[in-house]
Amino acid sequence: MSRPRHQTLSVLVENRSGVLARVSSLFARRGYNIISLAVAPTDDAAFSRITIVIDIETTSVEQITKQLFKLVHVVKITELDPDEAVERELLLATVAAAGPARSEVVELVGLFDGRIEDVGHAAVTVMAFGHPSRLDDLEDLLRPYGITDLQRTGRVALPRLERSAPRPRLSSLQGAS
Amino acid sequence: MKLTGAQALIKSLEMESVEVVFGLPGGCILPAYDPILDSSIRHVLVRHEQGAGHMAEGYAHVTGRPGVAMVTSGPAATNLVTPLCDAYMDSVPMVAITGQVGRPMIGTDAFQECDTVGITRSVTKHNELVMDPAELPLIIRQAFHLATTGRPGPVLVDVPKDVLQAEIDWWWPTDAELAASLPGYKPTTKGHPRQIKEAARLIAAAERPVIYAGGGLLKSRAADELRALAESEGIPVVTTLMARGVFPDDHPLCLGMPGMHGNYTAIMALQQADLLIALGTRFDDRVTGRVGDFAPGAKVVHVDIDPAELGKIRRPDVPIVGDVRLVTAAIGEALRALRDAADDGGDRPDRTPWRATISGWQERFPLHYDPHVEGDALKPQAVMQALRDAATDETILVSGVGQHQMWASQYWRFNQPYTWVNSGGLGTMGFAVPAAIGAKVGRPDRTVWAVDGDGCFQMTAQELVTASAERIPVKVAILNNAYLGMVRQWQEMFYEERYSEVYLSPDLPDFVRWAEAMGCVGIRVEHPEEVQPAIDKANAVDDRPVVIDFRTDAREKVFPMVPAGASNDEVLVHPSQAPGGERFVQ
Numbered sequence: 001m002s003r004p005r006h007q008t009l010s011v012l013v014e015n016r017s018g019v020l021a022r023v024s025s026l027f028a029r030r031g032y033n034i035i036s037l038a039v040a041p042t043d044d045a046a047f048s049r050i051t052i053v054i055d056i057e058t059t060s061v062e063q064i065t066k067q068l069f070k071l072v073h074v075v076k077i078t079e080l081d082p083d084e085a086v087e088r089e090l091l092l093a094t095v096a097a098a099g100p101a102r103s104e105v106v107e108l109v110g111l112f113d114g115r116i117e118d119v120g121h122a123a124v125t126v127m128a129f130g131h132p133s134r135l136d137d138l139e140d141l142l143r144p145y146g147i148t149d150l151q152r153t154g155r156v157a158l159p160r161l162e163r164s165a166p167r168p169r170l171s172s173l174q175g176a177s
Numbered sequence: 178m179k180l181t182g183a184q185a186l187i188k189s190l191e192m193e194s195v196e197v198v199f200g201l202p203g204g205c206i207l208p209a210y211d212p213i214l215d216s217s218i219r220h221v222l223v224r225h226e227q228g229a230g231h232m233a234e235g236y237a238h239v240t241g242r243p244g245v246a247m248v249t250s251g252p253a254a255t256n257l258v259t260p261l262c263d264a265y266m267d268s269v270p271m272v273a274i275t276g277q278v279g280r281p282m283i284g285t286d287a288f289q290e291c292d293t294v295g296i297t298r299s300v301t302k303h304n305e306l307v308m309d310p311a312e313l314p315l316i317i318r319q320a321f322h323l324a325t326t327g328r329p330g331p332v333l334v335d336v337p338k339d340v341l342q343a344e345i346d347w348w349w350p351t352d353a354e355l356a357a358s359l360p361g362y363k364p365t366t367k368g369h370p371r372q373i374k375e376a377a378r379l380i381a382a383a384e385r386p387v388i389y390a391g392g393g394l395l396k397s398r399a400a401d402e403l404r405a406l407a408e409s410e411g412i413p414v415v416t417t418l419m420a421r422g423v424f425p426d427d428h429p430l431c432l433g434m435p436g437m438h439g440n441y442t443a444i445m446a447l448q449q450a451d452l453l454i455a456l457g458t459r460f461d462d463r464v465t466g467r468v469g470d471f472a473p474g475a476k477v478v479h480v481d482i483d484p485a486e487l488g489k490i491r492r493p494d495v496p497i498v499g500d501v502r503l504v505t506a507a508i509g510e511a512l513r514a515l516r517d518a519a520d521d522g523g524d525r526p527d528r529t530p531w532r533a534t535i536s537g538w539q540e541r542f543p544l545h546y547d548p549h550v551e552g553d554a555l556k557p558q559a560v561m562q563a564l565r566d567a568a569t570d571e572t573i574l575v576s577g578v579g580q581h582q583m584w585a586s587q588y589w590r591f592n593q594p595y596t597w598v599n600s601g602g603l604g605t606m607g608f609a610v611p612a613a614i615g616a617k618v619g620r621p622d623r624t625v626w627a628v629d630g631d632g633c634f635q636m637t638a639q640e641l642v643t644a645s646a647e648r649i650p651v652k653v654a655i656l657n658n659a660y661l662g663m664v665r666q667w668q669e670m671f672y673e674e675r676y677s678e679v680y681l682s683p684d685l686p687d688f689v690r691w692a693e694a695m696g697c698v699g700i701r702v703e704h705p706e707e708v709q710p711a712i713d714k715a716n717a718v719d720d721r722p723v724v725i726d727f728r729t730d731a732r733e734k735v736f737p738m739v740p741a742g743a744s745n746d747e748v749l750v751h752p753s754q755a756p757g758g759e760r761f762v763q
Contacts, residue, residue, distance in 0.1 A: 014361065018306075022298060029299045066485035072303045072323060075361035 008080040011050040014073040036154030089155040090129040096146035098122040183208040183341040189317035199229040203249025205276030208341035228611040228640040230260020235615030238598040243270040250276045251289030262300035266602025270329040279339035302330030310343035327364030328483040368499035376478040377511035383452035384526040392419025393457020399502035400594040415443040419601045422591035436464040438583040441542035455479045457501040460490035470744035545751040557656045557729040561588040573625045577609035577633030580662035583735045607636030613651040631657040644722045645696030658731040659683040692724035
């Protein structure tokens with residue numbers, strides 16, 4: 001399955017009502033595509049972090065980033081190149097697994113370091129987390145059994161740490177106009 | 178000191194040195210209208226909320242101070258959407274205050290409730306719904322700060338009725354408290370020194386440079402710095418529709434307006450330049466024509482305070498984020514330093530051929546229209562020239578949107594900044610009358626002429642009642658060709674003269690009687706010999722508004738013209754200047 005070329009933006013915003021609406025309506029208004037989006041508070045109650053995975057096939061990251069900066073409540077944006085970031089996502093799936101299929105599903109989920117979270121008469125709900133592409137693989141492998149429900153969180157990400165002496169790797173901008 | 182939210186709101190406006198508010202009261206904003214009675218702030222009571230918004234814009238355009246509009250919730254707030262969008266597109270500093278239903282009622286579809294912050298989110302620089310009465314002074318201070326700094330624009334503050342009625346301990350945030358309250362807002366004003374040096378290097382080496390001057394120069398009050406830069410290097414200047422007046426039309430280096438209805442020389446100078454010095458401008462499609470063919474041989478130095486404009490349309494060779502006044506001055510200094518460092522300056526490029534090319538265009542393709550023929554209606558261009566000849570450099574000209582706007586920009590001579598007010602980005606028909614009223618309130622010492630179309634005039638003419646009642650003596654020249662003229666022009670040129678829904682009638686309404694009914698002096702002009710006496714009469718009236726209904730020739734088209742989507746190289750000049758007829762083949 002081919003995925004569009006993407007980039008992850010880690011956006012620090014003021015924790016105020018309506019800030020997510022401002023971000024999402026900016027994307028809608030300017031025709032930018034969001035692949036996934038996750039919002040959560042940070043260690044400072046005054047700020048939240050929005051992790052947005054954007055489609056960069058059609059629009060330049062630079063233009064999206066600059067337009068986002070114009071939102072007064074956006075404090076800082078870090079562009080995370082997929083190769084230079086730790087990206088994680090969580091997957092929940094309910095899979096048809098009656099009879100012999102059940103043990104196959106259990107084994108498969110085990111290979112992906114996942115867990116069985118719920119067991120029904122003819123189905124199980126499985127949980128796995130990891131790199132989004134790994135979850136794509138698990139999803140592909142579970143599909144033949146019959147996925148009846150699927151929920152993924154959208155990815156969260158942080159920059160990869162330097163292993164040698166520091167050098168600038170991430171473009172980081174601050175301030176709006 | 179205990180104050181009600183309403184008193185704190187009005188006091189906050191006083192703290193921001195607001196001298197006039199354009200507005201109209203209603204249910205939810207009612208509490209704020211009581212302390213207005215005891216305030217030094219003048220309130221201008223409009224007849225429609227859209228008028229309040231455009232008046233605030235007109236006021237801001239000519240004074241440089243933020244215009245303020247205050248209206249109630251629901252339909253009043255939605256009536257402000259057009260002026261907010263207009264101000265957003267043209268970067269006009271403006272603060273709008275809207276009433277909102279009480280906090281417990283929000284979300285219940287209460288009477289006159291609407292999601293004002295949701296509706297206006299994409300047409301404001303910022304907006305806020307005040308949920309904590311104690312925050313009201315801070316949010317008002319933020320609004321004025323945001324509206325007037327960085328790239329200016331409209332900011333809306335939505336205030337629930339019970340917030341206006343609540344009691345608060347009055348406070349006024351300090352500069353430090355203001356800054357701390359906006360952790361993500363830090364506009365860059367000083368340009369990057371290395372980029373400024375690089376810009377100076379390109380300018381010094383350019384053989385065919387042009388300054389592409391935009392409205393941002395007016396916003397940052399950079400007319401002097403622009404002139405110094407242009408004169409020190411002898412660089413010709415084009416002034417976009419939003420920048421008319423920032424560089425004097427009578428200056429030998431001024432080439433006038435470029436773009437879809439710009440003059441031939443300004444268009445071609447951009448097309449054939451080897452360097453564009455783009456100052457406070459955003460490569461609007463009405464200037465560039467087909468972007469891929471715009472100024473193909475030019476390097477670009479682009480200066481703007483909004484980083485998102487750099488590279489949005491055209492990738493600059495030297496992008497500079499900063500206040501265009503400071504950066505223009507800094508580029509001038511860098512050029513001086515460069516010149517001082519050079520031994521003899523002998524390797525300066527020879528710009529004589531470029532000057533000769535430009536003056537050749539100017540001689541060959543001046544603005545042109547065919548003279549009046551006995552028995553025909555008035556030539557609209559001749560009316561514009563007569564208005565101009567009777568005006569001074571201080572006269573403020575305001576226009577609506579359409580053919581009359583283009584003729585106004587083409588045929589007026591703008592020699593001072595802040596004498597031209599129009600709706601550029603949004604192209605809001607009906608802008609002229611209310612914006613002229615706002616301009617006259619801001620500059621009561623100046624004569625303010627609105628030039629309007631008959632279509633535009635009918636959209637907002639009711640504000641002349643406001644002007645009469647408030648004794649704001651603006652003058653309105655309607656170029657009445659009985660048509661939606663610009664649409665007619667497109668139908669004539671691009672739809673095989675199939676005129677669809679563009680005829681309006683010259684007599685319905687009767688503009689003179691309508692003007693008189695609104696307390697104005699009304700004058701009708703049908704013959705060339707009546708033009709001058711009518712203008713003289715209008716200029717002599719200063720106790721009430723004047724409306725002149727000029728009956729103009731509907732067949733007149735605006736030339737030159739770059740058809741929509743075409744390259745600027747395919748500009749159509751007036752047919753009489755193009756042997757073999759129109760040059761553009763679709």
